[in-house]
Amino acid sequence: DVKVTQSSRYLVKRTGEKVFLECVQDMDHENMFWYRQDPGLGLRLIYFSYDVKMKEKGDIPEGYSVSREKKERFSLILESASTNQTSMYLCASSLPRTIKETQYFGPGTRLLVL
Amino acid sequence: DAKTTQPTSMDCAEGRAANLPCNHSTISGNEYVYWYRQIHSQGPQYIIHGLKNNETNEMASLIITEDRKSSTLILPHATLRDTAVYYCIVRDIYGGSQGNLIFGKGTKLSVKP
Numbered sequence: 485d486v487k488v489t490q491s492s493r494y495l496v497k498r499t500g501e502k503v504f505l506e507c508v509q510d511m512d513h514e515n516m517f518w519y520r521q522d523p524g525l526g527l528r529l530i531y532f533s534y535d536v537k538m539k540e541k542g543d544i545p546e547g548y549s550v551s552r553e554k555k556e557r558f559s560l561i562l563e564s565a566s567t568n569q570t571s572m573y574l575c576a577s578s579l580p581r582t583i584k585e586t587q588y589f590g591p592g593t594r595l596l597v598l
Numbered sequence: 599d600a601k602t603t604q605p606t607s608m609d610c611a612e613g614r615a616a617n618l619p620c621n622h623s624t625i626s627g628n629e630y631v632y633w634y635r636q637i638h639s640q641g642p643q644y645i646i647h648g649l650k651n652n653e654t655n656e657m658a659s660l661i662i663t664e665d666r667k668s669s670t671l672i673l674p675h676a677t678l679r680d681t682a683v684y685y686c687i688v689r690d691i692y693g694g695s696q697g698n699l700i701f702g703k704g705t706k707l708s709v710k711p
Binding site for chain 1: 632634639640641642643644647685698699700701702703704
């Protein structure tokens with residue numbers, strides 16, 4: 485079974501702090517994704533990566549950056565956390581784009597910025 | 599924006615079939631229909647996908663109308679553990695960023711004893 489793990493289930497940070505959210509997948513997937521999920525807004529794509537050291541902006545990249553130094557690890561960085569970044573953050577991975585591509589999600593990190 | 603329309607919520611009796619509809623009237627020829635679900639406090643889980651033929655796997659069946667403008671996800675014998683938000687997504691797997699998953703608001707399915 486594909487396993488996608490996220491470093492924390494719950495995180496509390498203060499405004500202005502630098503925050504790192506880590507995601508690791510164990511199935512040698514090329515593609516990795518970061519989403520945030522907010523009530524009434526559904527899942528929104530922040531950044532994605534199709535290969536090591538590659539990254540592309542999703543729908544809401546402002547205030548975030550990412551790092552993909554190794555194939556199995558995709559990090560989301562909040563350079564200076566703000567209260568409007570309080571959210572559930574979900575990481576996903578998948579094989580390269582094919583008909584059978586499906587995304588496998590981690591359990592999520594619930595971030596609270598005070 | 600999501601290209602699909604789903605009812606906000608549905609109820610289903612335990613042991614009965616749950617039929618979840620989805621409208622995608624603007625679907626194009628290259629777009630597949632995918633279904634995911636999200637159980638409370640967990641990440642989304644892939645269920646099934648299809649292009650134009652009906653599909654079945656161990657979790658569910660997917661019925662796509664001949665004109666492809668709508669589809670129905672069928673859970674044949676719903677259990678309490680099937681209570682979740684179900685997302686219907688259309689995506690062009692060959693279309694660059696258009697191939698990314700765009701989650702709408704989904705249907706909240708409540709399976710009741």
